[in-house]
Amino acid sequence: MKPGVSRRALLTGTAAAAGLGLAGCGSVTGGLSDRTRVKQWNLLAGADGAIMTEMHGNFSDEHPDVELEATTFGWGTPFYTRLVMGASSGNAADIATIHLSRLKSVSPDTLLDAITIDELTEVGIDAADFPEKIWDKCFHDDRLYALPLDTHALVNYYNKDVCQQIGALNADGTLIDTTGREAYFDLLRAAKEVTGQFGTSLDTFGGWRQFWAWYRQADGEMTFGDDDFEMDDDKALQAIETMYLMAEEGLCPTFSDGAQCAANFENGAAAFVQVGNWEINRFKLFGGDNPEWFSMTEMPDFFGNRRTQGDCHSFVLPHHNSWDPEVRKATVEYAAYMLKHSYRWGEGGGHTPSYLPVTDSPEYQALQPNAEYSGVVQNVQFDPDAWFSGSAARLFDETGSIFNQVYALTMKPEAALELMKDRIHTLLALPNPVD
Structure with a gap:
């Protein structure tokens, strides 16, 4: 069973993670080292892509036990084709950055894995941390499939x-x-x-x-x-x-x-x-x-x-036939890190962070010219x-x-x-x- 949570359960905090104890066939824990490998796919090849690369470096510096393997594909059709093909085989990246407007077009109930309340709570993320209308678009059939990084x-x-x-x-x-x-x-x-x-x-x-x-x-x-x-x-x-x-x-x-x-x-x-x-x-x-x-x-x-x-750049979990629990945990930690450190994403990439603790902060409100728009x-x-x-x-x-x-x-x-x-x-x- 793919991990999932209803909207009601997400808000009340009653859901429990499921299916995380199976052996992973995507990224693997260990291998030639004792680091947990997390594969990330994105389509950010412009000026904002350079900022994401910088943030990835910061994440790696602060998480020496995680080996982040980020790959950038061609914007648009090349990226979404690769995502669909990889997810359909259950062997895509562990996490991918997509446009939130494309969530339904990538068939989330079959090609993506839902995110649970327990996973979010463990990394300090809450539904109240996002604008309501954006948060609601992250659901499909009452399951949460996306975490919004920004509004662009x-x-x-x-x-x-x-x-x-x-x-x-x-x-x-x-x-x-x-x-x-x-x-x-x-x-x-x-x-x-x-x-x-x-x-x-x-x-x-x-x-x-x-x-x-x-x-x-x-x-x-x-x-x-x-x-x-x-x-x-x-x-x-x-x-x-x-x-x-x-x-x-x-x-x-x-x-x-x-x-x-x-x-x-x-x-x-x-x-x-x-x-x-x-x-x-x-x-x-x-x-x-x-x-x-x-x-x-x-x-x-x-x-x-x-x-x-x-639109919103958002993190999704491409479908895995099974997840290594350590990889799954590190993957959600990566998403939480990017949200909590999205001040840099707004400062350098220009996108307005969706994570309200960042956008509501005095530091961001004083940021120019970002505050003007x-x-x-x-x-x-x-x-x-x-x-x-x-x-x-x-x-x-x-x-x-x-x-x-x-x-x-x-x-x-x-x-x-x-x-x-x-x-x-x-x-x-x-x-x-x-x-």
Whole structure:
């Protein structure tokens, strides 16, 4: 029996760990040494990946009895394919870092092992240590399958010098608030006068993030059934029109992949950039002796609030045919260590830690520029619930190729909306490959 615990049992503390006394066929205790080997898989190859590597080194220094073997795979499909294949054979890593939005798409009841209350209590972790809406997403069929490390989301970076020139800073040096799409466009127009190129940069290949942020700001919902889905066409069209209008006026690039998106901000071609908070370390390093040349805040209010597209990196336990009890114990200790030391994850990686004892601490609340966008935890909007949805999933890719044409001004918003709906219907007709 795989270890598991119901939501009620988790909250009341009545569950007991099960199945931990069997001999392990994954990582092994001992071997050529008396250290317990823990295999970890992740998909963090960017600037935040360097911070995780640093944290892994710290964990190893403080746990000399544990041999942590961490492996980074290609972001997106390569990682999830490897995870599914390994877990289906019962011989994957002991712990893996996935996007919380992908939890259901990796068939947790068959490919993951649940986590018990006793294990969490033993390492000093409690349900009250996490934001409720994020904690609830860690469950499937009333069993806990994930431990959230952070909240990461689409945010708004700004060049302090340019914003000072256009009068866009408050007295304390933070970016002024704007309300409504046109008010923010005015800000971009003023910035474009200074940069001579764009007001803002963004990833025109990752348009799903902007779409979902603006669609959710307008209270747009997207729900999926067995063979159909519901979406508010008017609100969806409004979000797509925002892309087209921004590009048509030259306020953003018509073509900008992930690398060029960040480069436009670094080289001064754009005074703003809408990209994930994971780029913070890159921009600090670019500044050299002036790492505070920029700051960042939440997504601007276009349609009544500051909701934004986002996700959580989370730890899961890939299914094992059997667990070595020492390996299992060391694995949960590793997860707890990463949560309790996630101040460094927020400081260097830019992600907002999900572990409240860290984010509520005076040390983190004084951290800049992180504190300026800390409200993103309340405003983050997870992708709609479907096997083909979530970070690096088919919905992101299929819609991204459409929105890229909108930014390029080669497809009008009305045509993009219809094509988007066709693509979603095609995805609905496909069987979940994990099933």
